Amino acid sequence: MKVALFVPCYVDQFYPQVGIASLQLLEKLGVKAEFPAAQTCCGQPLANSGCEKDALPIYRHYVDTFSDYDYVVAPSGSCVYHVRKHFDKLEQTPAVQQVRTSAYDLIDFITTVLGVTEIPGTFPHRVGLHLSCHGQRGLHQANESEITPVRDGQLRRLLGSLNGIELTELDRNDECCGFGGTFCVSEAAISARMGQDRVADHERNGTTVLTGGDMSCLMHLEGIVRRRQLPMRVLHAAEILNGTLS
Amino acid sequence: MNHATRAAKFVGDADRTTWHDETLWFVRAKRDKAVYAVPEFQDLRELASQIKDHTLSKLDTYLEQFEEQAKRNGVHIHWAADAAEHNAIILDIIRQHNATRVVKSKSMLTEECHLNPHLLSNGIEVVDTDLGERIIQLRDEAPSHLVLPAIHLKKEDVGETFFKHLGTAKGEVDPQVLTEAARQHLRARFLAAEVAISGVNFAVAETGGVVVCTNEGNADLGVNLAHVHIAAMGIEKLIPRLSDLAVFTRLLARSATGQPVTTYTSHYTKPAAGKEMHIVIVDNGRTKQLGRPDFRASLKCIRCGACMNTCPVYRRSGGHSYDFTVPGPIGAILSPNIDMKKHSSLPFASTLCGSCSDVCPVKIDIHTQLYKWRQVLGEANEIPASKKWSMKLMGRLLTSPKAFGVGGKLARHGIKYLPYSLTHARHFNVWAVARELPTPPKQSFREWYQQQANTPA
Numbered sequence: 053m054k055v056a057l058f059v060p061c062y063v064d065q066f067y068p069q070v071g072i073a074s075l076q077l078l079e080k081l082g083v084k085a086e087f088p089a090a091q092t093c094c095g096q097p098l099a100n101s102g103c104e105k106d107a108l109p110i111y112r113h114y115v116d117t118f119s120d121y122d123y124v125v126a127p128s129g130s131c132v133y134h135v136r137k138h139f140d141k142l143e144q145t146p147a148v149q150q151v152r153t154s155a156y157d158l159i160d161f162i163t164t165v166l167g168v169t170e171i172p173g174t175f176p177h178r179v180g181l182h183l184s185c186h187g188q189r190g191l192h193q194a195n196e197s198e199i200t201p202v203r204d205g206q207l208r209r210l211l212g213s214l215n216g217i218e219l220t221e222l223d224r225n226d227e228c229c230g231f232g233g234t235f236c237v238s239e240a241a242i243s244a245r246m247g248q249d250r251v252a253d254h255e256r257n258g259t260t261v262l263t264g265g266d267m268s269c270l271m272h273l274e275g276i277v278r279r280r281q282l283p284m285r286v287l288h289a290a291e292i293l294n295g296t297l298s
Numbered sequence: 299m300n301h302a303t304r305a306a307k308f309v310g311d312a313d314r315t316t317w318h319d320e321t322l323w324f325v326r327a328k329r330d331k332a333v334y335a336v337p338e339f340q341d342l343r344e345l346a347s348q349i350k351d352h353t354l355s356k357l358d359t360y361l362e363q364f365e366e367q368a369k370r371n372g373v374h375i376h377w378a379a380d381a382a383e384h385n386a387i388i389l390d391i392i393r394q395h396n397a398t399r400v401v402k403s404k405s406m407l408t409e410e411c412h413l414n415p416h417l418l419s420n421g422i423e424v425v426d427t428d429l430g431e432r433i434i435q436l437r438d439e440a441p442s443h444l445v446l447p448a449i450h451l452k453k454e455d456v457g458e459t460f461f462k463h464l465g466t467a468k469g470e471v472d473p474q475v476l477t478e479a480a481r482q483h484l485r486a487r488f489l490a491a492e493v494a495i496s497g498v499n500f501a502v503a504e505t506g507g508v509v510v511c512t513n514e515g516n517a518d519l520g521v522n523l524a525h526v527h528i529a530a531m532g533i534e535k536l537i538p539r540l541s542d543l544a545v546f547t548r549l550l551a552r553s554a555t556g557q558p559v560t561t562y563t564s565h566y567t568k569p570a571a572g573k574e575m576h577i578v579i580v581d582n583g584r585t586k587q588l589g590r591p592d593f594r595a596s597l598k599c600i601r602c603g604a605c606m607n608t609c610p611v612y613r614r615s616g617g618h619s620y621d622f623t624v625p626g627p628i629g630a631i632l633s634p635n636i637d638m639k640k641h642s643s644l645p646f647a648s649t650l651c652g653s654c655s656d657v658c659p660v661k662i663d664i665h666t667q668l669y670k671w672r673q674v675l676g677e678a679n680e681i682p683a684s685k686k687w688s689m690k691l692m693g694r695l696l697t698s699p700k701a702f703g704v705g706g707k708l709a710r711h712g713i714k715y716l717p718y719s720l721t722h723a724r725h726f727n728v729w730a731v732a733r734e735l736p737t738p739p740k741q742s743f744r745e746w747y748q749q750q751a752n753t754p755a
Binding site for chain 1: 302305309310315319323334340608610611614615645646648649651653655657672673675681685690692693695696697698699702706709710729731733735736739741742743744745746747748
């Protein structure tokens with residue numbers, strides 16, 4: 053099994069520890085992933101801004117970088133969703149099709165491809181899970197509250213297998229945090245308010261460690277937590293599951 | 299003014315935003331409970347979606363069948379290509395009866411066509427009889443929600459409006475008292491009305507009849523008292539058979555308000571003896587949308603408003619921030635069809651979280667269409683030039699790993715070494731108005747990875 057690690061652009065630059073934790077976690081689970089140095093970004097920021105045409109060269113670069121791998125794993129459901137869904141704008145060569153089907157979110161890869169249901173480890177904290185929309189609704193990594201009251205999902209199960217962990221129950225299980233890519237800038241006022249409401253839900257319900265599978269939502273929520281100087285740590289789930297923190 | 303500017307104004311009143319958000323979330327939660335209680339709800343959604351897809355694929359046939367049946371029932375049928383024709387036809391019918399007093403039950407189509415101002419300027423008194431609609435009519439405002447047109451108002455606002463227009467006591471906020479005042483005020487209008495206008499929730503091709511769903515019974519009161527009934531319907535309101543209706547009535551009220559069914563589901567098939575019934579069938583841009591394959595499914599909408607109640611952006615920005623008859627996520631995919639320039643910011647008033655698509659009772663892929671509208675707008679140069687150029691620059695940067703590495707380094711060092719007052723200046727960096735920037739790490743992941751590779755094991 054030839055596996056590549058895709059580290060989203062902003063994770064590469066601002067959250068290298070998330071890339072490191074992803075790499076190490078995969079290794080612990082028996083997968084040695086490579087990091088192709090030519091990688092940059094999936095092109096989502098441009099496409100979501102209405103500039104899909106300008107993003108096509110980025111898509112092609114992505115395909116050139118990753119088409120030789122059986123799986124391309126990324127600690128971000130949003131980027132994976134973008135590759136799977138929106139690379140339909142490219143001519144569907146075997147390489148493009150390969151890249152689209154091989155793209156996996158880290159948690160999805162661990163659960164679905166590796167078939168892992170439990171992670172050995174201890175994390176004695178009150179952990180609040182932020183479900184990211186693209187992973188949840190786009191890649192079906194967790195149940196949607198619009199469909200069912202059952203709050204189940206891949207990450208909830210994996211985190212729940214850690215010793216000593218306590219998952220907080222939110223008032224609004226899967227409401228969007230308001231990041232939304234360039235939305236966070238073009239609709240800054242609403243974006244901030246949504247993030248503040250999301251953090252408040254965690255605060256109200258006793259979260260001390262806020263986590264999720266998508267660093268982009270967490271970057272936005274962390275920005276609010278730090279502005280308000282709350283005693284709440286914000287970590288990508290890979291960091292918790294890898295046992296790099298306790 | 300774009301959506302973001304209007305939204306920022308709304309969210310500026312933090313308490314009102316909290317109240318607005320919680321009120322609509324309450325409706326969403328009620329909807330969830332009602333939906334969870336029906337085990338076959340997802341099958342119903344699928345069925346409704348397929349019925350609508352089918353109807354739209356043969357819309358011409360069903361419209362002709364509907365017209366033929368309705369005429370056989372003794373109903374006058376009128377066709378309107380646009381809002382102006384719709385308004386002219388209705389004014390003409392009213393004038394033919396030398397009428398001046400009209401009552402109107404809820405109809406978003408007549409809002410879309412701006413019928414009220416047209417009738418008023420022609421000397422016709424037109425009174426909205428849905429309570430929420432009447433409140434905003436008195437205030438000379440547009441509805442801010444499809445089902446809850448005055449949801450942006452608190453009871454204090456209503457008290458103030460009724461004090462001004464209906465003569466209730468100043469400072470009166472008791473809902474019972476205010477409702478009674480509205481009831482007495484409307485009753486007099488109902489009794490005096492010569493013509494009643496209604497909207498149409500569903501039009502049945504097989505029977506030629508129209509169905510109107512209300513919770514207040516105001517449509518029935520208007521129609522049964524007046525001599526003339528005019529029903530205004532968009533061409534997309536059709537369903538093929540009467541037996542299809544049950545699928546939609548089960549979905550509509552549950553999705554809209556969490557009720558098992560609306561209080562009144564009234565069928566109007568033919569005029570009562572000695573009375574007249576007219577149906578105005580309106581296009582007003584709908585065939586244009588039908589001709590856009592990517593956006594055709596938006597015509598399946600049954601106007602339940604569930605996408606608004608669930609939309610985290612709508613709940614915090616209010617319906618007026620959309621400045622379109624149909625606000626919220628569905629409005630954001632319908633409006634650019636009508637006027638791409640005016641409504642160019644609406645498809646961007648979303649995080650693309652997808653909740654709207656998941657609540658939609660007819661499975662419209664709303665968030666996918668929002669994404670697609672963005673591309674159409676980008677191609678048509680209807681996005682801000684600054685955004686367009688920064689994205690072009692970003693495109694260059696992100697196709698070259700070298701440039702990307704250098705650019706990233708510059709950004710990290712910028713945040714690290716520039717003074718906080720500069721990196722977090724709200725005029726240059728809107729992110730930093732409410733959020734801290736990430737703390738830049740010493741090295742990027744790629745630098746770390748390279749170092750590992752160079753370090754002998």
